[in-house]
Amino acid sequence: MSSILPSALYIFNVQCQNSSGLIWAAQQGNLRLAEALLRYRANVNTVDQGSTPLICAAVCRSEPVLKLLLTRQGIDVNFRNQKGQCVLWWAARRGYIAVVEQLLRYDGINIDSPDVKHKWTPLAAAVAKGHTDIVQSLLATGRANINTRDVSYRTPIYYAIGEHDRKTAEILLAHRHIDLTCKDERERTPLIYSVLRNFMPSVPTLLAHPQVVINAQDEDGRNALWHAVSHGDKKTVQQLLAKGGDIAAADSNGITPLHQSIKKGHMLICKILLSHSADALNITDEWGQTPLHLAAAKGCIDVVKLLLNEAGVDVQAHDIDGSTPLHKAAERGHLVVVKLLLAEPNIDINARDIYGLTPLWLATKSNRPCVVRRLLAEDQVDVNAGLELSTSLHHAVENKDKQIVRLLLDIKTLDPNVPNEIGWTPLNCAAHEGDLDIIKLLLSRRDVRVNAIGLDRKSPLWLAVRGGHCEVVRWLLQYQTIDINQGQDRSPLMVSIEEGYDDIAMLLLVQKERLDINARTYLGSTALFIAARKGSTQIVDQILKDSRADINSKNKWGETALWHAASNGQESVVRRLLADPRIITDIKDEKGRGPLEMASEMYHFGIAQLLENHGHGIRPKTRKGCLGISSSPSSAF
Secondary structure: OOOOHHHHHHHHHHOOOOOHHHHHHHHOOOOHHHHHHHHOOOOOOOEEOOOHHHHHHHOOOOOOHHHHHHHOOOOOOOOOOOOOOHHHHHHHHHHHHHHHHHHHHOOOOOOOOOOOOOOOOHHHHHHHHHOOHHHHHHHOOOOOOOOOOOOOOOOHHHHHHOOHHHHHHHHHHOOOOOOOOOOOOOOOOOHHHHHHOOOOOOHHHHHHHOOOOOOOOOOOOOOOHHHHHHOOHHHHHHHHHHHHOOOOOOOOOOOOOOHHHHHHOOOHHHHHHHHOOOOOOOOOOOOOOOHHHHHHHHHHHHHHHHHOOOOOOOOOOOOOOOOOOHHHHHOOOHHHHHHHHHOOOOOOOOOOOOOOOOHHHHHHHHHOOHHHHHHOOOOOOOOOOOOOOOOOOHHHOOOHHHHHHHEEEEEOOOOOOOOOOOOOOHHHHHHOOOOOHHHHHHHHOOOOOOEEEEEEOOOOHHHHHHHHHHHHHHHHOOOOOOOOOOOOOOOHHHHHOOOOOHHHHHHHHHHHHOOOOOOOOOOOOHHHHHHHHHOOHHHHHHHHOOOOOOOOOOOOOOOOOOHHHHHOOHHHHHHHHHOOOOOOOOOOOOOOOOOHHHHHHOOHHHHHHHHHHHOOOEEOOHHHHHHHOOOOOOOOO
């Protein structure tokens, strides 16, 4: 549309198109077109898509058109578009001071009309955008409500704080009707919000205001001092303390400003708080932890010293788990803190938590050797704590710390045979790991039980065998009191053969009378069964050299060692067994199958031929290369 439209087109637009051209002129900032249409009495309040020309001019930054429209009689200055925004709202947001002042001269202007989305009034919009001159003009009318709340329950002062707008904030704070006790949707006062947004210039002004509530708390129970401490703002902390900030005020988790200073590592602030008041010295958080608990856990040496110098500090305070500050420091390996706590006259080095654990137990479990050595230097230290779980000796063994093991073993009150949760003693654990040096240390004490078994019936020797720790096995076998047949169903010899540790098996097989060569599993298998099935000819040969070996014994299903060797195609083992005059070759299993039948069934024809040639009485068949069973009775040896 051109600014030089013929009169007929202007008239047509005004009369037939609802003055839509005026909307277009406002949107485009076309002052000449707007003037022309107004000469033809265009409707200044025409509405298109929920907005009037006046609002369109404000939205589209068409200030000249905006000023022109305001000169017209009958202009509706309070019309709100679909978003609830009026022209004053937009002028305040855009910073059009002249337009705002012109609008404010209208007697019927609605000065506090909010939008729909944010519930911002024109004053809130001006504050949010930092238009200080407009803020002053609106407040000067005496009609603008300085405490109107938006959807987040924030008043205009929150926006000045949020934008770090010092000048606007000072204007608002100087207003006699401002409410500083208000809270937003998260229960934060303007003071708390200032600290949270790190808007420090407003804090002194807020603190000087007669309405300010110093210790008001937000939804988390935190006051302004709590937040200042958390941010590490020393100056603000001092200002708040000077005005009565409560250092003992705990949040919903029981954390006081003093707790928070320690958690955040703000040591200087912690000192300031302690120098101001000791009211929160032993207050606990929701986990029952005092400030000393936290300082000990973090290893804050200076803070621990400060706290210990305070009269009335409880060095034996227990949290909800029963832990003392010494528990915390020991578990985390803070040696200097441990030393400081041990220097306290009423410290209990053997204090137990709800699980029965002591600081020493936690230090060894967490592998803190320096702390362990310091604790062990104390008289009356309990080295057997944790009976239902494990002991410090278990931990030292697991950590392979020979020095700690030696220190513990030197303590006469130590019980070296305490089992852990699965019934293993420290010796069991060392054997499982194959740690020969630790085993030698443990066995240097005569009261160590070399045959200790756990809930799983596994002895130290059995565990060493299963792990393939040959040198450990060799060392243990030196002890004449050791039971070399002890184990869970399978004996150590069976385990060594099953796992393929032939060197260990040979060590066991030369133990002569100490070894039960015919030990059985609950299914009736012997070491010879296992060796025959796996094809361990060397082991089979060694077993057969023992005159006590029952080479024809049967398992639960009637199977023999020869049966297993034949079934699994172990030809060399079959040959060795057949060479023994004690062998019986025609023993049948519960299904009536002997070694020959199994060899034939499993297609081990060479073995079948060996058995046939041995005089079993079965002639081979050539059909399809299979062997058949003779109808004549089998011969016996």
